[in-house]
Amino acid sequence: MATINLKTPSGTSKILIQEGLFSEIGDLLKKDYPKSRFAIITDSNLESIYGKQLKEMFPGVLFLTIPAGETSKNFERVISLCEHLLKKEFTRADVLIGFGGGVITDIAGFVASIYMRGMKYIAVPTSLLGMVDAAIGGKTGIDFVAKNIIGTFYLAEQVLIDPGVLKSFEGPKKMPGMGEVIKYAAIIDKTLFDHFDPFELEPVIIKSAQAKVNVVEQDFRESGQRHILNYGHTFGHAIEAATDYQLTHDQAISIGMVLANKVAQNLGKQNKEVGDKIKSTLQQFGLPCDLPSDLQLNPLLEYMKKDKKRTGNIIHFVIVTDFGKTEILPMKPEELVKLAK
Ligand code: GLY
Numbered sequence: 001m002a003t004i005n006l007k008t009p010s011g012t013s014k015i016l017i018q019e020g021l022f023s024e025i026g027d028l029l030k031k032d033y034p035k036s037r038f039a040i041i042t043d044s045n046l047e048s049i050y051g052k053q054l055k056e057m058f059p060g061v062l063f064l065t066i067p068a069g070e071t072s073k074n075f076e077r078v079i080s081l082c083e084h085l086l087k088k089e090f091t092r093a094d095v096l097i098g099f100g101g102g103v104i105t106d107i108a109g110f111v112a113s114i115y116m117r118g119m120k121y122i123a124v125p126t127s128l129l130g131m132v133d134a135a136i137g138g139k140t141g142i143d144f145v146a147k148n149i150i151g152t153f154y155l156a157e158q159v160l161i162d163p164g165v166l167k168s169f170e171g172p173k174k175m176p177g178m179g180e181v182i183k184y185a186a187i188i189d190k191t192l193f194d195h196f197d198p199f200e201l202e203p204v205i206i207k208s209a210q211a212k213v214n215v216v217e218q219d220f221r222e223s224g225q226r227h228i229l230n231y232g233h234t235f236g237h238a239i240e241a242a243t244d245y246q247l248t249h250d251q252a253i254s255i256g257m258v259l260a261n262k263v264a265q266n267l268g269k270q271n272k273e274v275g276d277k278i279k280s281t282l283q284q285f286g287l288p289c290d291l292p293s294d295l296q297l298n299p300l301l302e303y304m305k306k307d308k309k310r311t312g313n314i315i316h317f318v319i320v321t322d323f324g325k326t327e328i329l330p331m332k333p334e335e336l337v338k339l340a341k
Helices: 021-032 044-057 075-087 102-117 128-134 163-168 178-187 190-195 202-218 225-230 233-242 249-266 272-284 300-304 333-339
Strands: 002-008 011-017 038-043 062-066 095-100 120-125 142-144 146-150 158-161 314-322 325-331
Touching (some): 002 202, 021 044, 021 120, 021 163, 044 062, 044 095, 062 075, 075 102, 075 142, 095 102, 102 128, 102 142, 120 128, 128 163, 128 202, 178 225, 178 249, 178 272, 178 314, 190 202, 225 233, 225 314, 233 300, 249 333
Parallel strands (some): 120 158
Antiparallel strands (some): 002 011, 142 146
16 A cells, blocks of 8 residues: 655645555544544445445445536535535534545535534545546635636545546546646656556556645645646646636646647747657647647637636746756746747
């Protein structure tokens, strides 16, 4: 079992990664929280696969299923989840488990962070994206006008990762999350480029989780270094919004990384070989590297100006100057669009 401890001024989070861990989470959590009651938030798709087993592992659990998909991340859903917890007299000494992908861990973490000023929270990510990114590092949130506008920084006490859960997917080419893994390879740990074995995801997850932890430990509340995790995301988020979320997050940030590389090269800060390696790895995993034919760069401006990570009209734009080396540049959206051409 790989154990990674994330330590921040706001608390700690223990990340456990092991094939087969899913079947042990009941025993593990009952041992760690002997006096607590458990509630699980999951989605409708996962309930049909794992619901029975989860209810057996946690007898008497309050099982809360929400519709699968980003549209569940809203205030009405949060209120309804809190109402269920209150009706069953859950207190902050009880444990809320978010069992699912990024949508579930975002909303479950948010509910845990506000219910009675914060109850115990455990994340059990079931998607690669959740395992390497969303469930690690304490960001929680719901959508309000735009994505993740309302949220908190609230660490899961434990993040329990079973890479075996991913076997029900069709392999990494179809697995959302590889874009984030390639991001870590580019910005932090180039040895990840040598670990893309489609049949052996555990080392990829361990290295990616460690990469994220190293960044989050330096800057939990994203006031500096954590910005580097947004490599590819400035253009990526704009592309997601401009295409009305028809492209997946992975696809959008893949194009975003390629555009960020163009910016870096036009500024004379990145060798072409670096950009080429990142691009060919994205392509290897079936990720797009060009804007869709019906989308131009200029319309992205409007969305980049609404980027919640801007300061005034300035965006902290992340470029890769070499593998594992980044710079955060204060840039205007208009300059970025020009430099990405
Ligand atoms: N997903 C980026 C971050 O956690 O900061």
